[in-house]
Amino acid sequence: MSMSGDSSSLIELGVVGAPFGVRGWVKLRSFTDPPDRLLQHRSLQLGMGGAWTLYRIEASGRSGGQLTAKLSGVNDRDQAQALRGAKVSVPRSELPQRDDKDFYRADLIGCDVVNLAGVRLGSVKHFVETPAQVLMVVRGEQEYWVPAIPRHLRRVDLQARQVVVDWDDAAG
Numbered sequence: 001m002s003m004s005g006d007s008s009s010l011i012e013l014g015v016v017g018a019p020f021g022v023r024g025w026v027k028l029r030s031f032t033d034p035p036d037r038l039l040q041h042r043s044l045q046l047g048m049g050g051a052w053t054l055y056r057i058e059a060s061g062r063s064g065g066q067l068t069a070k071l072s073g074v075n076d077r078d079q080a081q082a083l084r085g086a087k088v089s090v091p092r093s094e095l096p097q098r099d100d101k102d103f104y105r106a107d108l109i110g111c112d113v114v115n116l117a118g119v120r121l122g123s124v125k126h127f128v129e130t131p132a133q134v135l136m137v138v139r140g141e142q143e144y145w146v147p148a149i150p151r152h153l154r155r156v157d158l159q160a161r162q163v164v165v166d167w168d169d170a171a172g
Helices: 035-040 077-082
Strands: 010-020 025-030 043-048 051-063 066-071 087-091 112-115 120-129 134-139 143-147 153-157 162-165
Touching: 010 035, 010 043, 010 077, 025 035, 035 066, 120 143
Parallel strands: 112 162
Antiparallel strands: 010 025, 010 087, 025 066, 043 051, 043 087, 051 066, 112 120, 120 134, 134 143, 153 162
């Protein structure tokens, strides 16, 4: 059964980490800011190999700075281990509406990136978090690491799947 129609409206908010304890709890790596926002959702869509399954969050906590959660139907360490690496998503409809200046990183993956001079730098591959800032990794003939801040991200056109950046293509 194909769920491609549904998965396009899912926004990836994290990934399942290692099992936590022996009773089916898992660690969650959250991409939200603050990380705890991930746990505000009652249920999560977990994706592995293109298949999505809905899990209810029965309980949650923290351990050593990491989020932990007990998901419905996951009752032992083996079941928790089987979910390791799954993408954690929620339907876009459950997320707060945002204005034009505000977008989800997942929206930008795959968008074409052009600079102010109209030169195509490549497309957005992923984001890298550094202590100082979030970098948008753009790959074309070269790779560019563009700080994902308003000074550099000039315009995001999700309809056209294009991001306009203030970035010199010679900077590499």
